[in-house]
Amino acid sequence: MRLSTFTLACSAMLFAGSAYAQQTTLTIGMASADAGRLDPHVATTTPDKGLLHYMFNGLVRIAPGQASPEYIEPDIAESWTSSEDGLTWTFSLRDDVACHGDWGMLSADDVVFSLERAANPDTSAFASDFRAVESVEATAENEVTIILSEPVPSLLGLLVPYHGGNIVCQAAVEAMGDQFEREPVGTGPWQFAEYQPQQFVRLVANENYFRGAPQIKEIMLRYIPSDSSRDLAFQAGEIDMLYGRQDQTWLDRISELPDTTVVAMRPGEMSQLMLNMTMPPLDDVRVRRAVAHAVNREAMVEFKGPDVTLPAVSPVPEGYLGYTDDVPQYEYSPERARELLAEAGFPDGVTLNAIHTTLPGMLATIEAVQAQLRESGITLDIDLVEHATFHAQIREDLSQVTHYSAARFPVADTYLTLFNHSDSAPGKPTASTNFSHCDVADQEIVAARIEPDQARQLELWAEAQRKIMDAVCVVPIYQNMQLWAWTDSLDLGHEVVGSLNLSPAITEKSRFTQ
């Protein structure tokens, strides 16, 4: 009897001990120096988007661990329907979604307010995404109807909690004013608790989260801009998860640490050379084709690391909805490149200029490309400027070759519109990032955007990609995957293939096993 009591007491103590030791705080090492504006309709940096993803919901979401729109599932909306002409979308909302803190239950009016706010350029950086939205109305207590001026088959993609799709609580936004971007209020599994400049943002569990209280009770996002320090902090056990440097050596080194999971996530950032078609000699397609033949993609993938990069052949990154590799391809051939240059009237080669950022990862790539181009008689003069200057000068059309690296919402339309539609060229009122001034596929891009038949839409996107590669508006080089590592004791609760927000999804089911 005494022995069993003793055993019971010991078991209870052990249980209590293990319960006490259960880790419930997740510390994440972020690569930026500090948090920016934390208003989800304004925040554009990768670290801020990751943070906000833990705090906000959309009408729909992409399943945790995935990045492709084919995994869209309900979030705040339980179900939805669209009219036959695709112009009217009706969403039925959950009735158990609470705003963080004391801001009450989320209503259809909050959703209307959020989407109107996202479509307003005075309050949103993503207003242009919503140009086809004619009106948003609360048509019943838990129902919202969106009226479009033209069909947008990928509308659901705009309504995921990413950029303008994040749903905010109207009362909080109106009452807090500018303070909202410092202490944002959402409906997600974690809510804002504390911010220390240059140090951390602390989130705490939203115990009223509609999918259930999160098992991780606190998330500390620590801002550690030095790659080496972030790695050392992880090695010392001071952080549980970290953003990795996008190269093979980092992956190899971190993979060797005990009890560590390393993941290369999609969507990748596609690195591409944008050739300014309005500037001689790049106004001659033979010169652009020569550049395409002069770039050795396999060597670049080998250079950056085969486990962290994928070769790129199309102006749309692989894995994006609408991607095709059935496009004109330009095998590596310095001989063919020289022939094309000679045909174009440049038997002695050409000299091109590239204004380029000093960001180390991108710099290593352009220097390798520069060496490859030299073998084909193409001299690339690189004018190095710091990052903000780079962005300013390429928008002034000062660069013949623009090396750009970006990940976008993984639908072909996004990449094609931003990088290859003439409306996005510098100098236009709707200018964005079409630094090559490409205009050869405008018709297909616009037609695909409003095409209700999915098979036809895919064909239009494929045709656009073929035309762009035939004209060589851009020379795709490779895709760089997002690298993350975390301790094995962290069970995210889902398989991680990718993440739209470029940070691994952490959900209410994520937990520590120790």
Add this chain to the structure above:
Amino acid sequence: MGSFVLKRLGFAVITLFCVLTIVFFIVRILPGDPALVILGDQASQAAIESLRTRLGLDQPLYIQYVEFMAGVFTGDWGQSMVSGRPVIAEILNVLPATIELTVAALILGAAVGIPLGVWSAIRRNSVPDYAIRLASLLGLSFPAFVSAILLLLAFAITLRWFPVMSTGRGETFGARLNDLALPAINLGLIMAAYITRVSRSAMLEVLGQDYVRTAKAKGLAFGTIIWRHCLRNTMIPVVTVVGLYLGILIGNSVLTEIVFNRPGLGRLIVGALNQRDYTMLQGMMVIYTLIVVVVNLLTDLTYGLIDPRIKYK
């Protein structure tokens, strides 16, 4: 002395005015649009224009300048263009961590550098002198970020004595010291290298003075000569160098702050520069100018304490 201080403060206001005017125009000459940096490359032109209007960047330059100057002298330094938080609050939030680190590095640098410099001078051209000179040369030429990583590998990863992340916000005195140790050593050793070299050359000069020879002839103990007659006279150039270097140190601590993940003015100004945060840059310049002016004033006043022959007029 009162009129001296007042006069120096008057000059400080003029200096501040000139520095701020130069900074105001230089940051606006730099290519790079704050609205584009804030909203990112996916933002529409309409959103960028809207933000430029809200930030007041669409106003003529002279109006921005007048508003800025009026703000500086009325204590309204505006809000950070990037974070939206008040500039003064952001600066005051990290200023204590910078002062803490700088003072600790200064104390460590002086505690190591002065004795080594004096010893090196006394034992001129001996093995210890060569060793100290070599060590101080290494200290000056070794990049701060490399020494920081080596310190982390040795004391945070291998020995686990100190944390990798120095938050600068420990709740107890012990915790703060623990946080401060590695960054202070990293910065302090560089300072020690400077002070060692200056102390050595100043001491060598003093040792050749007539009054030292006289003291020796009188039969004073060597320790007394060094301690009572040489050291104090050595301190004037040391204080000058420390004063000059302290201002630079506050700005140059950025690498140490980044590697040890410590908050501070250095990190703040680099971030503001990269993001074209005009208001933050301007606020930082006000603070830096004030720091340099105050440190120079304190240096001048310290001369009088060290050498009573110095009079302030």
